[in-house]
Amino acid sequence: MTSATMHHETTLPADPAVLRRRSRSGKTRNNLTGYAFLIGAIICFALFSWWPMIRGIIMSFQRTRRGVTTWVGWDNYVRIVQDPSFWTAWKNTAYFTALALILGYAVPFVVAIIFNEFRHAQGYLRVLVYLPVMLPPASALFLFKYYAYDPSDAGLFNAILRFLHLPTSQWMQDPKMAVPAMVLASTWMNMGGAILIYLAALQNIPGDLYEAAELDGAGLFKRIRHVTIPQTKLILSLMAMLQVVATMQLFIEPLILANGAGSQDSATSVAYLIYQHGFFQNDLNGAAALGVIMLLVLGGFSFAYVRLSAKQD
């Protein structure tokens, strides 16, 4: 500490007005320091999140040909909605999201409840379910593509099905199986993280609530219904929203498992269609329009979800 600051501490003026002024200037200084620290984050968000979003919205109303950009109103939106793959992509994405809600949302919660009941080996189990999360997504998907979903009899899943005397599948090559197969792989890759979050929430529930429920004669399912779910409602609600927003942005699964659109567009997602327009069809403006549509859908969903959740609370 410098002698100057020592001097400040030992010779405080007695006048309250001066004290208030000093206190205000101190607050301002602290606020400025706070804002200075925020600048880095604000610049990062502004440059890499907000500006691209604004730029995307602008681009969606423009068209660039021969280096000349013109305003074209809603043309890009009309064109993108008329793309024969547009509704297929939304249908596939909605189907993936719905299946992922059943598998990717409910299964980790049930697994977390089961793990939470174990008195021993919980740490090992946590590591075990978290291992797939540590694999880079591309590597995990290549494992599924080349080993699990090999459509020949040599494929892992087909070998298991044959062993069980069940009919084998063409997996990603079968238009009906493409989305369920992507959900299965995606759930395997991601459920470890969700389980850990649910477990943390479960372990925060006070034990005496369960004891009281037991004394009142509640069985396992009643305890889950009347204690576990209400006590983890906040985290369940948040995870449901994050799950929907994340799964609606389905991209890497079709890109790797189906080499793109899959058989007859069966794996085309909205995000993949954006990629296809932007990077393969020399149509960055159309891609921007579809991106804005997706932003509106996800933004609208998140807004409605938060409002509904707030009303319920």
Place this chain on the structure above:
Amino acid sequence: MLSVPRYRKVASIALVAGVGLALAACSTKGDSSTGADGKVTITVDCQPVGAQKDLLRDWNADVDAFQKLHPNITIKSVSVGAQCDNPPDFTARLAGGTVTDVFYGYMTDLQQVLDSGQAQDITQYVTKDTIPTWDSISDGAKGAFTDGGKIYGIPTKNYSMGLLYNKNLFQQAGLDVKNPPKTWAEVRDAAKKIAALGNGIAGYSDYSAGNTGGWHFTAELFSQGGNPVTDDGKKANFNNAQGKQVLQNLKDMRYTDNSMGSKQLLQWPDLLTNAGAGKVGMFVGAPDATTAIVTQFQGKYQDWAMAPLPGQDGAAKGTLGGGEGYFFKKGLSADQVKAGLMWLAYEKLTPGKGQFDYVRSKPENNPVGLPQPQLFTPGSDAFKQDNDLKMANANVTVEDFALFANNPVPIKFEPANAQAIYAILDGAMSAILTDPNANIDDQLKKASDKVDQALAAAK
């Protein structure tokens, strides 16, 4: 020691300064320019990556030699990793405005480069002074980089497609290696015999994903005498007898004969991986597919031979030609454009130099003797000179490619907006190769409508 508030102030200033510096560093412009002393610097991309040791050493040696010949020119080489093989990477760099002064592109990229507004018209600089072999270069290859009579790029490699076949599998299946299939019916018969060897071997294999399905549909359509777009380039032109025949041939092999294997939705590396593993009897490809099979997918040159693309009832009516070249970024000075052209002439377009330095390539086990590239017009001075050098230094069995080289099929270059068309045609190819109940007419109609829409949007 600083007080806490001062420490915070210093830290926040440092933080802001750091972010500022980082952003400044991100936005630092390249130093390519023309100096007052007459020195010219240009940046050029697609320097071979570190893993390609021989190619990288050769490139660097060529840069040194070129700079000694032209002491006023400095070449700054840029390696852009996968950009040279991957259209999305290229699009990202083009959209981001981070292409080099002289930048690589496919022959199919002209429209996209023009739309980006980053291409420089170099017509006035393309002369015998800058590219001495210019008159020997084939008109088709030049045309891929020309629009409205203006030159925007220089072709540096090209190919045409034929039928590649595995000699080992042919022998095992009792087929005559010297007499490969000439028609699609013969391909079908040979594929059945090869697939009968079992062990997961596909008699014939084809692509259906990652734009490569559409690429091969187009090549096979050319073999039928068709064309994917109308002459004016405004409409799809494959929903017809020729288009149906292409898909019918594939459907027959895939489901009637079961000679294409069960693994579909293949794209470039998938098929070549299978080919390198000896699991593919025949496929449509360019001569340099064998180079990829050997250098990237553990195959052997001696296993492969090449014939012309088959036709439906006789010789093919056409084959697909494509390739690559370099564009020039808008805003370069005249000296920079000339320097770029002279570099391309030295490295890519002079018999005996750069990519045609066969004396150097031979001991490095880079293939010498393949009928590719086909940049020089047959009969031209450069063609003769290049061919003599190639034959004198061949390290692949030239005879294996003689049927292809000696029976040329008319080359049809890829259409404008090719990548958009290919992406759509992947859908028809994947449907026919993965769904036994897929209806050919429906698939062609759907793809045709989509291509019409894509071409209308590209206007």
